[in-house]
Amino acid sequence: MAELxxxxxxxKGDSGEWEIVIGLEVHxxxxxxxxxxxxxxxxxxxxxxxxxxxxxxAFPGMLPVLNEHCVEQAVLxxxxxxxxxxxxxxxxxxxxxxxxxxxxxxxxQFEHPIxxxxxxxxxxxGEVPKRIGVTRLHVEQDAGKSIHDQHPTQSYIDLNRxxxxxxxxxxxxxxxxxxQATAYLSKLRQVLRYLGTCDGNMDQGSMRCDIxxxxxxxxxxxxxxxxxxxxxxxxxxxxxxxxxxxxxxRLIENGGEVVQETRLYDPNKGETRSMRSKEDAHxxxxxxxxxxxxxxxxxxxxxxxxxxxPELPDAKRARFVxxxxxxxxxxxxxxxxxxTADFFETVVKGRDAKLATNWITGDxxxxxxxxxxxxxxxxxxxxxxxxxxxxxxxNTISGRIAKDVFExxxxxxxxxxxxxxxxxxxxxxxxxxxxxxxxEVMAKNADKVADYRxxxxxxxxxxxxxxxxxxxGKANPALVNxxxxxxxxx
Amino acid sequence: xxxxxxxxxxxxxxxxxxxxFSARELAQxxxxxxxxxxxxxxxxTETPERALADADASDARRAxxxxxxxxxGVPIAMKDLFxxxxxxxxxxxxxxxxxxxxxxxxxxxxxxxxGSVMLGKANLDEFAMGSxxxxxxxxxxxxxxxxxxxxxxxxxxxxxxxxSAAAVAARIAIAATGTDTGGSIxxxxxxxxxxxxxxxxGRCSRWGIVAFAxxxxxxxxxxxxxxxxxxxxxxxxGHDPKDSTSAPYDTPNFAEKLRAGVxxxxxxxxxxxxxxxxxxxIDRIWHQGADWLRAQGADVVEISLPHxxxxxxxxxxxxxxxxxxNLARYDGVRYGxxxxxxxxxxxxxxxxxxGFGAEVKRRIMIGxxxxxxxxxxxxxxxxxxxxxxILRDFTQAFEQVDAILTPTAPSAAxxxxxxxxxxxxxxxxxxxxxxxSMAGLPAISVPGGLSDEGLxxxxxxxxxxxxxxxxxxxxxxxxxxxxxxxxxAGY
Numbered sequence: 004m005a006e007l008x009x010x011x012x013x014x015k016g017d018s019g020e021w022e023i024v025i026g027l028e029v030h031x032x033x034x035x036x037x038x039x040x041x042x043x044x045x046x047x048x049x050x051x052x053x054x055x056x057x058x059x060x061a062f063p064g065m066l067p068v069l070n071e072h073c074v075e076q077a078v079l080x081x082x083x084x085x086x087x088x089x090x091x092x093x094x095x096x097x098x099x100x101x102x103x104x105x106x107x108x109x110x111x112q113f114e115h116p117i118x119x120x121x122x123x124x125x126x127x128x129g130e131v132p133k134r135i136g137v138t139r140l141h142v143e144q145d146a147g148k149s150i151h152d153q154h155p156t157q158s159y160i161d162l163n164r165x166x167x168x169x170x171x172x173x174x175x176x177x178x179x180x181x182x183q184a185t186a187y188l189s190k191l192r193q194v195l196r197y198l199g200t201c202d203g204n205m206d207q208g209s210m211r212c213d214i215x216x217x218x219x220x221x222x223x224x225x226x227x228x229x230x231x232x233x234x235x236x237x238x239x240x241x242x243x244x245x246x247x248x249x250x251x252x253r254l255i256e257n258g259g260e261v262v263q264e265t266r267l268y269d270p271n272k273g274e275t276r277s278m279r280s281k282e283d284a285h286x287x288x289x290x291x292x293x294x295x296x297x298x299x300x301x302x303x304x305x306x307x308x309x310x311x312x313p314e315l316p317d318a319k320r321a322r323f324v325x326x327x328x329x330x331x332x333x334x335x336x337x338x339x340x341x342x343t344a345d346f347f348e349t350v351v352k353g354r355d356a357k358l359a360t361n362w363i364t365g366d367x368x369x370x371x372x373x374x375x376x377x378x379x380x381x382x383x384x385x386x387x388x389x390x391x392x393x394x395x396x397x398n399t400i401s402g403r404i405a406k407d408v409f410e411x412x413x414x415x416x417x418x419x420x421x422x423x424x425x426x427x428x429x430x431x432x433x434x435x436x437x438x439x440x441x442x443e444v445m446a447k448n449a450d451k452v453a454d455y456r457x458x459x460x461x462x463x464x465x466x467x468x469x470x471x472x473x474x475x476g477k478a479n480p481a482l483v484n485x486x487x488x489x490x491x492x493x
Numbered sequence: 494x495x496x497x498x499x500x501x502x503x504x505x506x507x508x509x510x511x512x513x514f515s516a517r518e519l520a521q522x523x524x525x526x527x528x529x530x531x532x533x534x535x536x537x538t539e540t541p542e543r544a545l546a547d548a549d550a551s552d553a554r555r556a557x558x559x560x561x562x563x564x565x566g567v568p569i570a571m572k573d574l575f576x577x578x579x580x581x582x583x584x585x586x587x588x589x590x591x592x593x594x595x596x597x598x599x600x601x602x603x604x605x606x607x608g609s610v611m612l613g614k615a616n617l618d619e620f621a622m623g624s625x626x627x628x629x630x631x632x633x634x635x636x637x638x639x640x641x642x643x644x645x646x647x648x649x650x651x652x653x654x655x656x657s658a659a660a661v662a663a664r665i666a667i668a669a670t671g672t673d674t675g676g677s678i679x680x681x682x683x684x685x686x687x688x689x690x691x692x693x694x695g696r697c698s699r700w701g702i703v704a705f706a707x708x709x710x711x712x713x714x715x716x717x718x719x720x721x722x723x724x725x726x727x728x729x730x731g732h733d734p735k736d737s738t739s740a741p742y743d744t745p746n747f748a749e750k751l752r753a754g755v756x757x758x759x760x761x762x763x764x765x766x767x768x769x770x771x772x773x774x775i776d777r778i779w780h781q782g783a784d785w786l787r788a789q790g791a792d793v794v795e796i797s798l799p800h801x802x803x804x805x806x807x808x809x810x811x812x813x814x815x816x817x818x819n820l821a822r823y824d825g826v827r828y829g830x831x832x833x834x835x836x837x838x839x840x841x842x843x844x845x846x847x848g849f850g851a852e853v854k855r856r857i858m859i860g861x862x863x864x865x866x867x868x869x870x871x872x873x874x875x876x877x878x879x880x881x882x883i884l885r886d887f888t889q890a891f892e893q894v895d896a897i898l899t900p901t902a903p904s905a906a907x908x909x910x911x912x913x914x915x916x917x918x919x920x921x922x923x924x925x926x927x928x929x930s931m932a933g934l935p936a937i938s939v940p941g942g943l944s945d946e947g948l949x950x951x952x953x954x955x956x957x958x959x960x961x962x963x964x965x966x967x968x969x970x971x972x973x974x975x976x977x978x979x980x981x982a983g984y
Contacts, residue, residue, distance in 0.1 A: 057596060061822040063589065064576050064598060064701040066736050096818050098864070102837055107821020158837070160826065288864035290873060293707035293815055295737050 007131045011180035013221065016252045022221045023248040024228075025184050025214060026176035027240075029191060030169045031201035032145065032209035033076045039144050039168035040067030040110065047207055051161040059166035061105035066294050069094075073168040074298065076200040077117050077142045078308045080170055083198045083315060084137050084191070086121030088305050092141075094295045098288040103147035103160050111171075113289040116141035117298065123174075123194070124317060125186035135187050136175030145169050164208075170201065176215065176225070181241035188212060188237050193316055197341050205235050212240055216247045217261070226251070227261040231275050234268045243268040247275050319344055327356035336364060346378040349385035350392065359392050366409055374413075382416055391419035399423060400430050404476055431478045434486065437470070440478070441490055444469045455491055466491060497522035498664040502567050502721040505667055509555060509566045516555070516566030520548035520610050523568040526665045527612055530984070533635045533663055535656040537573045538581050539613035544568060547610040554608065563724050565608030570660040570669035573614035574621055574653075575601040575712075576701040580611075584703040585619040585629040585653075588823045588830045588848030598701025599733045600670065600712045607728040612666055616656030619850045620820065621677055621705045624922035626655025627913065628852040636685055636906050637663040637981035641947035646908040648948065651681030651922070657715045658685035663984045668716045668725050672702060674709045675808050676902075676926025679938035682715055683901035683951025686940045686979065688968070689715045690722040691926075693959045694933030695740035697726075698733030704819040706812035707738070709930050719939060719968045723747040726961065742959060750966040756790030758967065761894035765801035766925060768903070774950065775900045778941045782898055782952040785974035786967070796894060798886040803879045804928040809920060810863050810876040811931075816853075817860025823848060855916065884932040891957045896967045899925050901951035905944040929955045937968045940977040949979070 013020035038045055041058035058065045081088045095113040118140035126132045147165035151158050172191065178184045192203035192210060203210045212235075217228035229251070231243050246268075251261050265284075266275040291297075314322070316338045323334035323344075337347040337360070351359045367388055371381055378385075391409060394400045400408060400423055411422045423429055431437060444466060445452050455462040470483050497519050500508065508514050524541045551566035576582045576594035583589045597605065605611070618628040626634040626649060634655040636648035650659040654671030658681035661669050671678035673691035682689025690713045697712040704710060714725035726747050733739040762783055767776070783793045825831035825844030832843035849857070863872035890897065902922055912918040929936040935958070938951035952971055956964030 060827055062576075062594070062596070062828065063582070063584070063592070063703040063822070064594075064699070066700050068735060068737050098818050098821060100821065100824065100841060102824075102826050105822060105827060107824060108818050286866045288818070288861065288866075288869075290814060290818070290864055290869070293738075294704075 008129055009131055011127070011130055011182060014218070014248060014252060017256050019220055021218045021248070021252050023179055023181075023244065024176050024217045024219065024225060025178035025244060027174045027178070027184060027187060028213040028215070029172045029188070030145075030211045030213075031080075031172060031195055031203070033073050033142075033168035033170055034200055034202060035070060035072050035076060035168055037070055037072070038166040039070055039073050039142065041166050043166065045167050047209070049163055051159070051163060054163040055165065059105065060162055061107070067110060067292070069295065069298070070168065073142060074117070074300075075308055076168075077140065077170055078300070078305060079198050079312065080172075080195065080200045081118030081121065081140050082309055082312055083194050083200075084118075084121035084123055084140070084172070086118040086137060086140060088118055088300065089115065090300045090302075090305075091115060091297060092117040093297045094292045095289045096292045099285045101146065101149075102158060103149045103162070103165065105147065105162065105165055109144050109146065110292055110295070111143035112141035115297075123187060123190050125183060125190050127180065127182040127186040130180070130182055133177075133183060135177045135183070138173045138175055140170055140172045143169050143171060176217075181244045184214070184244055185237055185241050188240060193340065197313055197315055199313075205237065208235065211235060214240060214243060214247070216244055216251070218248050218251045218255070227263050229261065229263065229275075230265045231268050232265055232278060236270075239268060239270050242270075242273055243275060246273060250275065313341070323347070327351055327360075329356055329360045333360050333364060342377070342379050346385050350389045352389075354389060354392050355396050358395060359389070362388065362392055366406065370409075370413060383412055387412065387418060394419050394423060398430055398432060398479060400428055401476065401480055403480075404428050404430070428477060431474050432482060434482065437474075437478055437482055437486055438490075440470055440473050441466075441483075441487055444473060445490065452491065456493060463487070463491065498526050500667060501718050502564060502667055502716065502724050503718070505567050506563060506565075509551075516548035516551035516610065517545060519566060520544045520568050520612075523612055523665060523667070526663070527660075530637070530663050530665055533637060533659050533665075534632050535616055535634055535660040535663065535665060536570065536613040537583055537585065537616050537629075537631045537656070540580055540611055541613075543580065544610045544612045547605075547608075551608050551610065561606065561608030562728055563607070564604065564668075564728050566610060567608075567667050568610040568612050569604065570613060570615040570657050570666040571601055571604075571611050572617055572654055572657050572670045572672060574617055574672050574703045575670060576703065577601050577611070577614065580614065582614065582703070583631070584621070585617045585631060586823075586848065586850070586853070587630040588844070589703070590630065590830060592829045594701075596701060599698035599735065600702065600729045602701075603728055603731070604670070609728070612660075615654070615660055615669055618653035618655065618677075619853050620703065620816070621653040621672055621674055621710075622816070622852050622856055623652040624676070624680055624919055625649035625907070625912070626652040626681070627909070628652070628850055630850060633909060634659050635909070637984045638684075638686065638906060638948050639982065644946065648906040649684065649909055651684035651902070651906065653677040654681050654689070654715060658682055658687060658689070661685070661687045661715050661717060662981055668714060668721055670712060670729070671715045672705075672710055672712050673926075673930065674705050674711075674812060675930045676923040678713045678715060679926045679936060679951065679953060680902045680922055682938040683940075683949065683953075684906035686949030686977065686981070687715060687717050688719055688722045688937065688939055688972070689713065690726060690937045690961070690965075691929070691935065692726060692730060692961055693740070693935045695738055696730050696935070696959065696961070698731070698736045698739045700733055700735040706815040707819060708815060709812060719937070719965060719972045720748060720751060722937065722968075723751060723961075723965045740959065745962055747961050747965055749962050751969050753966050754789060755786055755967055755970040757792075758896070758963070759792045759794060759894040760786050760967065761794055761796035761890055761897045763796050763798045763801065763890070763897060763899060765798050766899045768924065771903060774905075774944050775903060778950045778952065779898070779900045782941055782971060785971060786898065789970050789974065791967075791970075793898070794894065796890045796897065798883075798890060798928065800879060800882045800886050801928055804883055804931050805920065805924050807876040807879045807883070808923070808927045808931055809859070810872050811880065813856040813860035814864050814873050815860070817857045817864065820849075820853070820857055852916070880931050883928055887928075887932045887934060887955070895957070895963055897955040899953045899955070901925060901938040901953040905946065905948035905950055925953055934958060935961045935964050937964055939968050939971045939975065941971070941975050942977065943979055949977075
């Protein structure tokens with residue numbers, strides 16, 4: 004395995020080496036069946052403007068009422084990222100005009116967010132593990148969607164998303180490479196999915212990322228940052244960071260200056276471009292929303308949520324290593340998501356964990372890939388795979404036969420035991436029976452026996468093969484080895 | 494049928510119950526009065542057919558021996574700030590001129606469910622911003638009162654609930670809904686010689702009422718007697734889970750101590766309300782009110798509310814700040830007026846420039862300014878701090894007294910056209926009503942007598958939070974002592 008880097012690679016420029024400084028703002032859509040301040044449903048992909056209440060469309064006199072479930076989700080997430088849940092938080096209005104923002108303001112949390120000060124531990128590719136600070140998590144409404152490509156001169160507005168609950172999770176500027184940013188996003192997404200608070204589907208927009216990037220010579224003060232908006236895949240995040248960092252370096256080294264601005268990433272061209280400068284930045288005129296009371300949480304409420312918190316990936320991974328004695332890498336693979344972890348635990352329960360792990364990571368994952376299934380929907384589930392592992396463990400079948408049985412299971416959908424029974428694949432462990440077959444094989448191949456005895460040791464494998472062939476592979480291989488040797492040696 | 498339009502809610506109920514007249518007859522008498530006094534411009538939208546249908550439903554209930562409550566069959570005017578299902582709801586603004594809500598506000602819904610008969614949507618200052626009902630896109634409302642002595646100038650009814658006040662004073666409606674942000678129920682009640690009650694903030698749901706300043710807006714009844722105000726509030730009030738600022742309290746019987754008298758009660762008279770240049774007649778009526786209560790056995794004491802003078806300037810920071818944000822939704826995109834433009838920004842500009850009147854624009858600009866980066870701390874934040882000091886003044890005063898007596902307004906109704914060039918002069922109308930609004934306290938204006946010119950003057954009582962019972966009790970004592978029986982000539 005390659006050595007892990009203590010520090011990420013620096014970018015080379017004409018004026019020396021440059022360090023990238025990255026902070027991420029992630030907008031994560033809260034899993035909830037209703038919006039943050041209205042009872043409207045939040046189904047993705049519904050017909051435009053069918054998931055909209057009068058509150059979401061900001062009709063006159065409509066008032067927001069906080070959805071308690073969304074608060075629970077935010078608290079759960081806060082605990083999951085090791086943050087402090089604030090017993091007092093407040094909703095503020097962020098005022099700006101846009102056609103897909105019906106109220107003319109977004110209800111958000113500005114001064115008093117619900118969660119502050121957490122962290123996420125990451126393992127960036129090729130680098131040593133690192134802890135990334137989380138500054139804050141706050142709850143806010145999403146806006147609707149403007150659709151500009153349906154009419155030559157007008158835009159269409161879809162308010163289905165308007166009022167949907169988002170968590171904005173803001174990191175410290177702790178990341179120094181695209182790898183770290185990627186690892187942070189992946190880990191955050193994994194934690195959110197474990198918690199069941201966000202589905203993390205970036206392609207559907209339920210997790211979105213704004214990137215703050217600046218560059219500096221190592222040891223220097225922080226440089227001026229640019230914000231790259233709405234990058235909608237983890238791959239693009241890395242590309243956008245690298246492009247943006249190189250753009251800033253080039254700019255500075257050519258005697259220019261980085262201007263604080265908001266930029267957009269264009270995945271088709273692989274570049275960022277200016278969206279608005281600091282001078283054009285909105286004055287959001289934040290003030291406490293007078294339609295809502297401050298949010299006060301009781302200890303009891305927070306503790307109830309803490310008590311219901313699922314085991315998170317890091318803890319689960321450590322437990323798998325400890326309890327099942329599997330390798331850390333395997334434990335990492337098995338805890339990639341909650342469903343895989345549950346699958347793994349169902350299979351290993353009461354079984355040889357190493358054998359089970361090998362089967363899952365080997366033939367079973369290959370099967371999932373080939374057939375396009377995942378652990379939750381594959382016809383061969385954990386119990387069926389477990390049944391196969393059982394037959395290997397108790398010596399009913401050999402590992403080799405097991406591969407055939409597995410293929411037969413895929414084809415017929417039947418249990419391993421039924422296939423073994425049907426096809427008579429039960430392993431021969433009767434010493435006498437095997438000895439008889441060995442004798443037969445030796446009799447048929449007297450010349451080769453002579454050669455072996457004359458020093459051609461390598462022929463041992465030939466005899467094993469013949470015995471296995473004679474038993475259609477059903478002879479217990481260890482037993483064959485054990486019995487064959489003394490007979491050949493004479 | 495002028496007898497029918499002179500009834501109180503209590504009187505109408507008695508007549509309906511005994512079968513002296515039907516709800517339909519009662520409604521028709523008021524519809525006739527509405528038609529006769531169209532010149533007052535008290536209504537933006539008249540709904541006579543709806544009123545007759547409501548009345549017939551009420552008669553049908555009575556015929557079966559049923560009742561929807563104490564206002565079953567009572568004709569009322571609905572301030573056009575309440576969204577009413579299927580009935581145009583304009584907030585007095587061009588920008589909402591075509592707006593017909595597909596929903597009913599909680600308070601108007603309670604009145605509807607309570608069997609009241611809606612005559613129409615009453616005129617008001619645009620978005621409830623005004624103190625003379627001259628900012629309405631649908632034209633000013635005329636006060637049915639005129640001064641004596643040959644001064645026939647049209648008088649303003651006060652605002653913003655000017656149409657409601659004029660309709661009740663002119664015997665077009667037995668009662669009306671109002672909303673009060675800084676005095677919009679109490680000041681027009683004073684100008685029109687009727688009773689106007691602003692309940693404690695949170696007592697009535699704000700759901701479905703076009704928002705002006707969310708932390709101040711409160712609906713309340715406008716009636717011709719204190720008893721009627723208590724009755725109507727009974728129907729309007731109650732916790733509403735759709736309004737997060739609605740108080741989760743049970744509604745008491747507001748008339749519980751209506752005739753219990755004021756003997757033994759302590760009434761505070763705040764010295765800071767004796768402002769420079771206050772007209773003698775206002776001072777006189779105030780003293781008169783104190784004397785009436787003292788004569789009935791109340792202990793009237795001077796109190797201090799030291800931050801009073803900051804209330805009005807603070808109000809004119811907080812209310813516009815909230816309004817600037819609340820009115821952002823009127824952008825021409827989804828409902829109401831849209832004036833096209835070459836792009837989105839120009840459409841906004843055209844729509845809002847044409848849709849809003851001058852006073853609304855002024856307040857949006859003030860509000861936007863005080864919330865802007867660099868000014869927020871100096872204006873909005875400071876105003877919020879002062880607001881809590883104002884509340885503290887009242888909290889301390891109420892450790893000592895049961896209610897506070899002040900004048901409602903610094904003058905009687907002024908003539909149309911007066912005070913119109915100087916917004917600050919106009920804002921001063923609310924100098925006595927704004928402090929209670931800032932503190933969220935219940936307050937009521939009761940007719941105290943007539944000015945030297947023969948125009949009504951109101952007395953203003955402020956109560957403890959959620960203690961409308963005592964407020965009504967003291968108001969009733971004032972009403973009885975004042976014996977106000979004057980009425981606008983010709984109505």
